[in-house]
Amino acid sequence: xxxxxxxxYYGGAAPxxxxxxxxxKDAGAVVQVKFDTGKVATTKAKPKDAxxxxxxxxxxxxxxxxxxxxxxEQIPGFKPGAAMVTKVTFTVLKGKKELWSxxxxxxxxxxxxx
Numbered sequence: 739x740x741x742x743x744x745x746x747y748y749g750g751a752a753p754x755x756x757x758x759x760x761x762x763k764d765a766g767a768v769v770q771v772k773f774d775t776g777k778v779a780t781t782k783a784k785p786k787d788a789x790x791x792x793x794x795x796x797x798x799x800x801x802x803x804x805x806x807x808x809x810x811e812q813i814p815g816f817k818p819g820a821a822m823v824t825k826v827t828f829t830v831l832k833g834k835k836e837l838w839s840x841x842x843x844x845x846x847x848x849x850x851x852x
Contacts (some may be wrong), residue, residue: 740789742766763805773838806831
């Protein structure tokens with residue numbers, strides 16, 4: 739599985755270069771999932787642009803051989819003053835049988851100001 743994420747400055751006033759640099763965060767990794775044990779291990783490989791290209795139908799390829807990979811993201815409803823956490827679940831199926839499912843840790847976030 740390959741993933742990448744990024745963060746950037748979101749605010750009202752024009753920020754200084756220092757504030758922009760401090761707010762910009764990029765991360766990514768290629769991980770190996772062992773379905774028989776449920777273990778997840780990072781690899782030394784780095785994400786490549788080709789990993790994120792869409793397929794001919796317009797979506798990302800989610801099947802390899804007999805295996806299907808699903809990612810479900812649940813964004814919580816807005817609650818004023820409360821930090822919100824995005825829930826992401828990664829599931830592997832073979833046919834209709836679920837082989838493995840793991841909830842990935844999401845970061846707390848607050849919606850942008852109105």
